[in-house]
Amino acid sequence: MTQILIDGCVLSANYALIALGITLIFSIINLLNFAHGELFMVGAFMVYYVYGVFHLPFVAGLVVAALVTAVIGALFEKFFFAPVMRSSTREENSMLLAVGTALLLDSVALFAFGHEQRGVPDVIPGVMQIAGGFLPYQRLLVLVVSLVLVGVLLWFVQYTRPGRAMRALAQDRDAARLMGVNVERTSMLGFAIGAALAGLAGGLLVTVQGISAGAGPAISIKAFIMIMIGGAGVVGGALLGAVVLGFAESIGYSLLPGSETYLLIFVALILFLIIRPQGIMGHPWG
């Protein structure tokens, strides 16, 4: 039982960072970012090179991961998404563009980083035992840093001027513009922060899971599941989705050793969406 709780907590914290980034972008510019998993992958590779190859401090790797993915996100928003969203009235155009950016990053990554799986040494080696359960210090570190980052993001969105501007944009884009919010700059900032969160999640988890150039799509799918559970565009919903998925995996794998766990997760998700298509904390009106 202890191990199930530990696994659930660790998985939930890992997933929370991934879900928060994608939900932030969705709430601000109403875009389901299909390249989220690819940004996760880029962040992981940055930490691999900074910490694993050049042997610089792990924190420096995280900073580089956040900066590089933030810049990629900002550039994508400015040069790809903003023009398309300005000129197109159909939502699927930006969605297709998002798929295109995902494929672009996948191909560039395969070319730049190669096809091999990469990994880095633990920042804190060793394993602690809690009431019969096992928790590696590295996973504890990821858990703590994830919680701190989630806290910092919530504080930023709630109490800072750019954070308030992002919330205003999420609620009503036109009203925000009328109230003097620089919509273009705020959109770009939101996309950059969302991308940086994906990069940070990748940078943290490369110490636990390693990374390969093809890892992006699977991460994106998990991110989509979480925001479908919690409610797209709602920060609290993303966190809740992460906890639900993390514990569903942990409990499921413990009770059902076969492939039934994800089968049941998907069946439950479909049934849940039939009853509550907006997710647990989402609003029916969007």
Next chain:
Amino acid sequence: MSTSIRIGRRTVLAGAGGAAVAATLGRPAIAATKTFTVGVLGVLSGPDAAWGLVNKYCATATANMYNAAGGFPIGDDKYHLEVVPADTELDPKIAVAGAEKLTQQLGLRYVIGPNTDTGALSVAPVMNRSNTIFIPYAFSRQLYTPPAENAILGMIASYEAGPIIYKYLMQKRGVKSISFLASNEPDALDQQKQGVAAARKLNLKILSADATYQPSATDFFAVLSPLVRQKPDLIVFSGVAPATAPLLIKAARQLGYKGQLSTETAQNIKILQQGAGKYAEGFISVGGASTPAIESDYMTRFAKEYQKVAGEWDDEAGTKVYALEMILRTIAKAGPKALTDTTAFKAEMDSFEIANPFMKDHPPLRYVGTGYFQQKRQIGVPLVVNEVKNGSFQTLFVGFVS
């Protein structure tokens, strides 16, 4: 087919293979006037790109080496070698399209790949229609059993390696109980099933026969927790990909598992070290021709060429180095007619034998498979079983499927 372990076998044709290769490569580089093209059909993009890219890089490295020596001699001519890749994207439909392109549009009669059962079974009708020889890295027996005759298994199948490894661990390490874990995809599940059947035959106590994980999974704590709690003497990661193996090993050890860990697939020591570090110690896997204990000078040179082509060495390449070499050597023996007529190639297979150019002692290299497939439709590569010791692969034993 009887499967036996023959350790330290001295050569029947000692040095002959190496000398032949050295003589071929040592000739003055006279430009080849004719071209022979071979196709590589495999997963070249996406998460599993490593599988197909290794095939492509191996074929390219072999071709480069012969081309640098002026071409490969067949009959009275020397042939410039070309490798044409086609990406299956791990999708059977795309694999069929790729097979049609290689065999019908380009008219190739020799193809290396595909990498999976689903891919190989999908392209088999295309290959058979055009009477094209193909060398899949897939284990489905129907590919190699009559009436099928065009597919040649390029490596040791998991159902051949598994029983040998389990038996060794029972005898040498006192293994009595076993659990299996596989990715939830057809090839790995099939290997898990075959492994369970082999373990049953050996009277091993099976604690878990059907545990699986999602193919895209990267966190295995939750998956492995129940398996580790049962405390088996051996956990087998059936059909595990090199990218996933270190994550599974690390999670198992961090959960306090003290028993043996093994797989019947080839692994990459660099990836194991990066991903699992000291936790990889004692992990048992299938190796290839690059294992230091057995590799010949020719294999060493091949590894250097591979590094030039791919940027870095991949231990999995040691299991895939044989494909183009066997195609070329068999055609050379069958004569120039076999370049376009694979019936001549197939007729040569039964009696074909050369000195293995990749192994130090140059044991005979031939086609095998009569026991499993009722015909010789498997390259008789050695079964090399490695264990990670002090951060590198050490050979536990070398066996032959003969």
